[in-house]
Amino acid sequence: MQNPATSKQQVLEVLRDAGVNPTSQRVEIGFVLFSACAHLSAEEIMQRVNADYPVVSKATVYNTLGIFAEHGLVREVIVEPGKVFYDPNVSPHHHFYYVDSGELVDIPAHDLQVRSLPDLPEDTELQQVDIVIRLRRKTNSSTVARA
Structure with a gap:
């Protein structure tokens, strides 16, 4: 995604356009990732998604990021073993x-x-x-x- 997402509705549409089923958890993860337009790790994404109250598990975050990468919504940038950033650009x-x-x-x-x-x-x-x-x-x- 080239431009920051300004709403969860916009994220929902981006997911649908990419052929990703827009579950509420995927929309939350997508909004954190696409609105920041920053390089974030899975742990950083999980912390931001769950900042107010825990709603998304670690496994869901990792699985969702994998789906986003498969559908061309993010790039996985491996900087060293065990250190991966997700890039919405x-x-x-x-x-x-x-x-x-x-x-x-x-x-x-x-x-x-x-x-x-x-x-x-x-x-x-x-x-x-x-x-x-x-x-x-x-x-x-x-x-x-x-x-």
Whole structure:
């Protein structure tokens, strides 16, 4: 989803248009994800959905995010083992991942060019290229403690 969702009705329509059955829990999860237009983990989504009172289980959140990814509503961005962000921006783009803060930031597709790829195995075709550039903020040598 490219533009933020401004209502749950809009999320319901987006889900229907994508062929996803819009259950109340899916609409809640979709609204949190699509209204924020941010890179969120499943845990962050669950916390936001359940902020007022628990309505959605962890399994439901994970299953729903999987369905959203299968239907092209979100991209799963795996930044390290066990750390996955869900990105509602499904247009071609890449990411900076700040390992020290856990922040994920978009890189417009035109800012990074892949000049060539290896030969693909027989009977396969390229689906997508996702690049995550891992960064760490520089430490100032004057702030390093002296022994």
